Amino acid sequence: MSNLSEPVKRASAHTRRTGKKSRDLNAISPLSNVIFNIAIGLFALSCIFPFLFIVIISFTDEKTLAINGFKLFPEVWTLDAYRFLMESGQQMAQSFGVTLTVTVVGTALTLYLVTTYAYAISRKNFAQRRFFSFLAFFTMLFSGGLVPSYIVVTQVLHLRDSIWALILPSIMNAFYIIVMRTFFTTTVPDAVIESAKIDGASEFGIYTRIVLPISLPGIATIGLFSTLGFWNDWFNALLYIDNANLIPLQTLLIRIQNNMDFVVQNSSRVVSYDIASTLPTETVRMAMVVLATLPVALAYPFFQKYFIQGLTIGSVKE
Amino acid sequence: MKNKKTKKMVLLMVTLLLAFSTVLAGCGGSNTNDTSGNAASGGEAGDKDTVKLKVYLIGGPQRDLPMVQEEMNKYLMEKINTTVDITMIDWGDYSKRMPVITASGENYDIAFTSSWAYDYLPNATRGAFLPINDLLDKYGQGIKEQLDPRFLTGSQIGGQNYAVPVNKELASQWVWRFNKQYVDKYNMDITKIRTLEDLEPYLQQIKDNEPADITPLAVPKGFKPYLAFDFLLGDEFPVGINMNGDTGKYVNVLESEELKSSLKTIRKYYQAGYLRKDVATLEGIDNIKTGKWFVDREQTQPYAELGWSRSAGYDIVTTPMQDPVIFTGSATGAMHAISANSKNPERAMMFLNLLNTDPYLRNLINYGIEGTHYKKISDNVIEDLPAMKDGFQMPGFALGNLFLTYMHKEDPADKWEAFKEFNNSAKVAPSFGFNFNPDPVKTEVASISAIVKEFYPSIMTGAVDPDEHLPKAIEKLKAAGLDKVIAEAQKQYDEWKAANQK
Numbered sequence: 001m002s003n004l005s006e007p008v009k010r011a012s013a014h015t016r017r018t019g020k021k022s023r024d025l026n027a028i029s030p031l032s033n034v035i036f037n038i039a040i041g042l043f044a045l046s047c048i049f050p051f052l053f054i055v056i057i058s059f060t061d062e063k064t065l066a067i068n069g070f071k072l073f074p075e076v077w078t079l080d081a082y083r084f085l086m087e088s089g090q091q092m093a094q095s096f097g098v099t100l101t102v103t104v105v106g107t108a109l110t111l112y113l114v115t116t117y118a119y120a121i122s123r124k125n126f127a128q129r130r131f132f133s134f135l136a137f138f139t140m141l142f143s144g145g146l147v148p149s150y151i152v153v154t155q156v157l158h159l160r161d162s163i164w165a166l167i168l169p170s171i172m173n174a175f176y177i178i179v180m181r182t183f184f185t186t187t188v189p190d191a192v193i194e195s196a197k198i199d200g201a202s203e204f205g206i207y208t209r210i211v212l213p214i215s216l217p218g219i220a221t222i223g224l225f226s227t228l229g230f231w232n233d234w235f236n237a238l239l240y241i242d243n244a245n246l247i248p249l250q251t252l253l254i255r256i257q258n259n260m261d262f263v264v265q266n267s268s269r270v271v272s273y274d275i276a277s278t279l280p281t282e283t284v285r286m287a288m289v290v291l292a293t294l295p296v297a298l299a300y301p302f303f304q305k306y307f308i309q310g311l312t313i314g315s316v317k318e
Numbered sequence: 319m320k321n322k323k324t325k326k327m328v329l330l331m332v333t334l335l336l337a338f339s340t341v342l343a344g345c346g347g348s349n350t351n352d353t354s355g356n357a358a359s360g361g362e363a364g365d366k367d368t369v370k371l372k373v374y375l376i377g378g379p380q381r382d383l384p385m386v387q388e389e390m391n392k393y394l395m396e397k398i399n400t401t402v403d404i405t406m407i408d409w410g411d412y413s414k415r416m417p418v419i420t421a422s423g424e425n426y427d428i429a430f431t432s433s434w435a436y437d438y439l440p441n442a443t444r445g446a447f448l449p450i451n452d453l454l455d456k457y458g459q460g461i462k463e464q465l466d467p468r469f470l471t472g473s474q475i476g477g478q479n480y481a482v483p484v485n486k487e488l489a490s491q492w493v494w495r496f497n498k499q500y501v502d503k504y505n506m507d508i509t510k511i512r513t514l515e516d517l518e519p520y521l522q523q524i525k526d527n528e529p530a531d532i533t534p535l536a537v538p539k540g541f542k543p544y545l546a547f548d549f550l551l552g553d554e555f556p557v558g559i560n561m562n563g564d565t566g567k568y569v570n571v572l573e574s575e576e577l578k579s580s581l582k583t584i585r586k587y588y589q590a591g592y593l594r595k596d597v598a599t600l601e602g603i604d605n606i607k608t609g610k611w612f613v614d615r616e617q618t619q620p621y622a623e624l625g626w627s628r629s630a631g632y633d634i635v636t637t638p639m640q641d642p643v644i645f646t647g648s649a650t651g652a653m654h655a656i657s658a659n660s661k662n663p664e665r666a667m668m669f670l671n672l673l674n675t676d677p678y679l680r681n682l683i684n685y686g687i688e689g690t691h692y693k694k695i696s697d698n699v700i701e702d703l704p705a706m707k708d709g710f711q712m713p714g715f716a717l718g719n720l721f722l723t724y725m726h727k728e729d730p731a732d733k734w735e736a737f738k739e740f741n742n743s744a745k746v747a748p749s750f751g752f753n754f755n756p757d758p759v760k761t762e763v764a765s766i767s768a769i770v771k772e773f774y775p776s777i778m779t780g781a782v783d784p785d786e787h788l789p790k791a792i793e794k795l796k797a798a799g800l801d802k803v804i805a806e807a808q809k810q811y812d813e814w815k816a817a818n819q820k
């Protein structure tokens with residue numbers, strides 16, 4: 001950060017010395033700088049605010065909420081929602097574990113499969129390159145749809161009620177492959193591979209010792225994508241999982257959401273009463289959202305440095 | 319050369335893919351016309367083979383289900399040499415997941431179906447369920463004895479039954495619910511109240527004398543004034559038969575005089591501030607929780623107010639808007655269908671027969687194990703134990719004959735008699751037993767539903783002036799093909815009447 005403000009410091013020193021304003025040629029005018037900062041600040045706020053609000057609601061007293069509605073500064077603060085989750089949180093903890101396992105295993109597998117596939121089709125001297133590129137690309141345009149994939153997972157692979165049903169269906173992703181392939185072709189110069197070959201490296205050695213280390217930014221990007229993908233995936237569990245011990249966190253949340261929608265839609269039914277009484281209260285739901293979102297939000301800064309690097313590497317022309 | 323090869327390869331792939339997908343699409347369709355044939359290949363009750371039935375039910379998955387299922391299976395093995403494997407699918411997910419399971423051709427045996435979840439009519443028409451009339455005669459005699467015959471009449475499609483209805487309340491009736499503390503406070507005689515117009519002086523009283531945060535008429539955007547109509551596709555669709563008019567004709571509900579006068583009234587109420595200002599955008603209203611309300615509306619069943627008062631924590635009293643009526647939809651409120659792909663339809667029917675006739679089994683699946691989930695106070699009265707709340711809360715109305723279930727000590731002793739009485743006292747709607755098939759006018763139905771969603775909340779709650787907006791809505795609906803839907807409904811209804819000599 002300090003090197004960014006260097007020209008500004010120099011400029012202000014210069015101003016002090018001469019009493020005249022002079023600016024770095026490349027700097028934007030202070031006024032537009034302020035305007036840009038305000039605009040971006042507002043945008044950032046509008047992104048953060050809803051989540052902030054959820055956090056506040058999760059600390060609000062349920063009764064106050066029913067009477068006053070949502071307030072930024074509720075009259076009564078309480079930890080009840082979190083206490084409730086801790087007490088009845090056996091399912092929460094279990095689901096948290098499932099989500100974590102699926103995310104870690106799934107991301108590792110995704111990275112392994114996607115990078116190897118993408119690297120192979122990024123090499124110009126690979127004979128079947130076009131065919132395999134097309135094979136991946138084709139799946140982006142045409143997919144069998146829900147029912148065929150359901151049949152494959154349940155009746156061909158027999159993955160119902162197994163943790164693999166949450167991992168295997170999403171480990172290969174054509175979009176990631178295309179992104180990764182492009183990344184390899186632009187950042188790994190052919191010359192490097194040539195010279196490694198001359199030095200006697202095997203194909204696999206070139207891949208692990210030369211290509212992967214210089215492609216870290218791209219891998220980090222795909223890693224983040226798939227981490228988010230696995231962490232937020234609820235649909236697979238909805239289809240394939242009935243065993244309560246294998247339900248991920250997000251599916252737990254979406255079930256509550258679906259049940260609420262159901263109650264609202266069928267509010268004229270006597271039965272919706274019994275269902276409504278089994279749903280967690282508003283504050284508990286918000287507390288669940290906080291617990292489900294926070295870990296991923298906290299993981300993001302660790303990827304941050306790779307993104308910055310990724311941008312700079314990408315901007316160097318060969 | 320290489321290019322040619324790739325082209326060929328691609329062509330082959332595309333062809334294969336297309337072929338494959340048609341095969342799969344075929345699986346999803348009704349490939350089960352031959353249902354009478356495989357019925358013979360099954361077994362009789364005394365068959366040597368043990369059969370495992372795959373059962374899908376609606377409701378939140380319960381922790382103790384495996385334990386209870388084990389008990390059930392012990393009993394079922396003795397009785398009919400069968401075991402069951404029950405999967406509960408949560409309320410909100412059931413209608414999403416069952417079609418996928420069915421389309422994948424999985425050979426499950428029994429699934430919950432109804433007019434509001436995994437819809438009975440379209441799925442039966444599509445061939446997802448087995449016609450069960452022969453099975454009922456052979457293995458379901460007990461069901462036929464127990465069940466109000468109108469259930470079976472009302473759930474017939476083209477003269478065939480495709481599911482066993484749950485014996486429960488058959489009629490539907492709208493009531494006004496009142497927060498009793500205000501009724502007592504102002505000594506109101508609510509028995510005089512029936513129509514929307516009757517409410518006026520009482521609403522006025524609350525508005526004038528109570529603080530502003532008490533909502534006199536506490537309803538969300540789903541509110542509609544009660545109309546004595548027999549609706550074609552529920553009250554969110556403006557087509558129905560006027561039960562006080564020509565009962566042989568489907569008409570546009572929005573053009574009826576009854577609705578016009580009700581809308582005038584509700585508009586007046588809105589302007590007087592009896593409803594919430596934001597009612598037109600209010601998804602739901604948690605008046606029960608806050609207790610800051612005077613009157614709302616709800617569909618009832620015998621002794622419903624006891625349950626309402628119990629869950630609210632204060633007293634709620636009711637007065638009817640109408641006499642109970644039996645609609646087709648109420649006969650199909652909760653049912654169990656046997657899958658067209660079932661390998662053991664006879665055993666499935668035997669199991670359903672037990673569910674509807676055997677008190678031990680029926681209460682086991684509903685309340686769990688005696689001593690663990692509940693304790694008996696007397697012969698058929700129980701008290702819940704904590705384990706029930708933690709691990710075994712089953713939706714009683716969706717499991718089978720409701721009149722066999724134990725009662726709680728708060729329940730009135732004549733609870734089930736009252737239900738039967740309620741069913742017997744009800745009038746039958748003109749179109750009872752008629753099931754409309756919307757397929758020929760699918761597009762129109764979809765676009766009309768979308769327009770209704772846009773216009774209804776603001777018009778029906780009085781948030782906008784009906785004189786201005788109702789004609790607009792009618793015009794839009796006509797443009798979307800409302801008349802075509804009415805004509806189609808009329809045609810099918812006349813055919814149905816002719817077939818049933820009504």
